[in-house]
Amino acid sequence: MIEVKGLTKYYGQLAAIEDVSFSVDKGEILGFLGPNAAGKTTAMRILTGFSPPSRGTAVVAGYDIKSDPIEVKRRVGYLPESVPLYGEMLVSKFLQYVAEVKGVERGRRKAEVGRVMERCGLSNVSQRVCRNLSKGYRQRVGLAQALIGDPPVLILDEPTVGLDPRQVIEIRQVIKDLGRDHTVLLSTHILPEVTMVCERVLIINRGRIVAQDTVANLAGGTARSLEEIFISAVARDAADDQAAAHVAAASAGGAL
Amino acid sequence: MRNSWAVCKREFASYFTTPIGYVVVGIFAAISGLAFSASFLFYAKVSVNPAMYAYSSVPDFEETLLSPFLTFCGTLIVFIGPLVTMRLLAEERNRGTMELLLTQPLRDREIIFGKYLAALGMLVVMMGVVAVHLLIVSWYVQVEGAVLVFGLATVFMMGAAFFSLGLFVSSVTSNQVTAGTLTFGLWFILYILGSFAEDLPEANPAPESWGETFRNGVGFLYDIFRGFLHQLPIDFHAKEMAKGIVQPEDIAYYVLFAAFFLFLTFRSLESRKWRA
Numbered sequence: 352m353i354e355v356k357g358l359t360k361y362y363g364q365l366a367a368i369e370d371v372s373f374s375v376d377k378g379e380i381l382g383f384l385g386p387n388a389a390g391k392t393t394a395m396r397i398l399t400g401f402s403p404p405s406r407g408t409a410v411v412a413g414y415d416i417k418s419d420p421i422e423v424k425r426r427v428g429y430l431p432e433s434v435p436l437y438g439e440m441l442v443s444k445f446l447q448y449v450a451e452v453k454g455v456e457r458g459r460r461k462a463e464v465g466r467v468m469e470r471c472g473l474s475n476v477s478q479r480v481c482r483n484l485s486k487g488y489r490q491r492v493g494l495a496q497a498l499i500g501d502p503p504v505l506i507l508d509e510p511t512v513g514l515d516p517r518q519v520i521e522i523r524q525v526i527k528d529l530g531r532d533h534t535v536l537l538s539t540h541i542l543p544e545v546t547m548v549c550e551r552v553l554i555i556n557r558g559r560i561v562a563q564d565t566v567a568n569l570a571g572g573t574a575r576s577l578e579e580i581f582i583s584a585v586a587r588d589a590a591d592d593q594a595a596a597h598v599a600a601a602s603a604g605g606a607l
Numbered sequence: 608m609r610n611s612w613a614v615c616k617r618e619f620a621s622y623f624t625t626p627i628g629y630v631v632v633g634i635f636a637a638i639s640g641l642a643f644s645a646s647f648l649f650y651a652k653v654s655v656n657p658a659m660y661a662y663s664s665v666p667d668f669e670e671t672l673l674s675p676f677l678t679f680c681g682t683l684i685v686f687i688g689p690l691v692t693m694r695l696l697a698e699e700r701n702r703g704t705m706e707l708l709l710t711q712p713l714r715d716r717e718i719i720f721g722k723y724l725a726a727l728g729m730l731v732v733m734m735g736v737v738a739v740h741l742l743i744v745s746w747y748v749q750v751e752g753a754v755l756v757f758g759l760a761t762v763f764m765m766g767a768a769f770f771s772l773g774l775f776v777s778s779v780t781s782n783q784v785t786a787g788t789l790t791f792g793l794w795f796i797l798y799i800l801g802s803f804a805e806d807l808p809e810a811n812p813a814p815e816s817w818g819e820t821f822r823n824g825v826g827f828l829y830d831i832f833r834g835f836l837h838q839l840p841i842d843f844h845a846k847e848m849a850k851g852i853v854q855p856e857d858i859a860y861y862v863l864f865a866a867f868f869l870f871l872t873f874r875s876l877e878s879r880k881w882r883a
Contacts, residue, residue: 400710401706402879403881421712421714429710431706431707433703433706435703435706436707437617437621437702437704439625440617448616448617449711451613452613452713453711454712
């Protein structure tokens with residue numbers, strides 16, 4: 352469903368992600384892990400067609416993100432990290448607008464908006480203005496917006512940030528349910544979340560993939576050991592860099 | 608097209624779910640209403656005693672009152688136009704909704720066209736205010752139909768052309784105040800360059816001592832340059848049209864002006880694809 356090949360993105364000289372390749376099958380939930388500024392959001396933004404890659408490409412739901420961006424966008428529901436909303440709009444009006452641009456037929460729009468509001472627990476705030484929503488409800492509106500039109504691929508950038516513990520459990524359950532018949536790419540900092548929700552994990556550090564396997568294989572299924580894997584994977588990378596720096600310094604010294 | 612309409616509806620509605628729509632239309636109604644009353648009173652005074660104001664007879668109603676009023680409305684739209692256009696794309700950038708907008712299955716041209724249509728919707732609302740004045744006038748006076756229709760069309764075209772400039776400026780910045788100030792500044796610079804052209808001598812500036820071919824060449828380029836400067840003020844082509852005298856070049860000017868800046872907006876939005 353998602354097929355990423357050699358994705359690279361430069362911001363000026365800085366490579367935000369470098370030569371990232373992975374794939375996600377239909378009905379799979381892939382956890383996208385990594386420290387801050389590892390390149391998770393950059394990768395997701397490329398897959399959703401928000402920013403173009405410098406090199407490499409990806410095929411999402413059967414369409415290339417470079418040559419058929421509109422077809423890709425029709426099939427992807429995206430929850431951005433900061434959950435941008437039109438502050439002055441009513442929740443229901445906003446979702447209706449999204450339904451319209453997502454190409455949901457006129458007659459089905461009301462039902463579709465009702466369906467996602469139900470699913471994300473928004474029915475009681477449908478007549479509230481987005482600006483006045485709490486962080487948790489903003490997050491839910493963002494998720495609801497991604498679910499409109501029932502796209503086969505969901506890309507969720509830290510979906511449980513800012514939610515209270517009960518909401519976290521609810522939203523995780525929603526994502527788990529969605530994972531049965533959708534392809535989900537989910538980024539998070541919360542390691543237990545990965546073991547609870549995801550089948551497979553991809554750890555990214557400084558723009559490069561450092562580990563990629565099933566949760567069971569990586570961690571024996573516990574969050575504790577996943578944490579160790581995460582830290583060692585990230586640290587190994589740093590050690591490599593240090594070693595490389597040593598070699599570079601040594602060779603520079605040799606040249607002198 | 609359906610997508611443009613969706614973008615347009617949302618954008619237009621947000622003018623009136625925030626204060627900006629009411630402020631813009633309210634200010635426009637207040638100022639155009641005052642200007643209309645003032646010029647109407649002045650016309651009434653003149654027609655009672657034309658000799659006192661150096662007219663030989665009662666002056667033509669359309670020429671002394673209506674056309675100048677319509678041109679004034681056009682200028683007024685240019686003055687408050689930046690308030691309408693500055694938010695169009697800059698606000699999406701500023702509050703991050705651009706990420707949402709650009710990850711929906713919308714083509715760039717659908718976004719731009721939808722936004723532009725919403726701004727034109729505001730223009731139509733303002734034209735509605737002008738139309739109220741004109742209706743009141745036609746109650747008392749027999750007004751030439753051509754002046755009415757083309758007068759309104761002039762104001763609309765001038766506004767539409769100017770709004771395309773505003774949309775473009777809004778696409779290059781993420782700050783609304785910057786966008787508004789730049790739009791207004793650009794208009795003013797165009798206006799000043801135009802009046803600068805008025806003062807340029809008509810004669811060839813090249814000295815007599817230069818060779819004839821070279822001199823003719825310089826003169827030719829100078830004429831083009833002067834003509835170009837002349838055309839820059841956005842109301843240059845409106846003055847005749849507001850009197851009901853329509854020439855294809857006047858219409859072409861506004862259509863091309865709008866097309867040019869819509870094209871630039873398109874390029875500007877597209878630039879995200881090749882800029883880092």
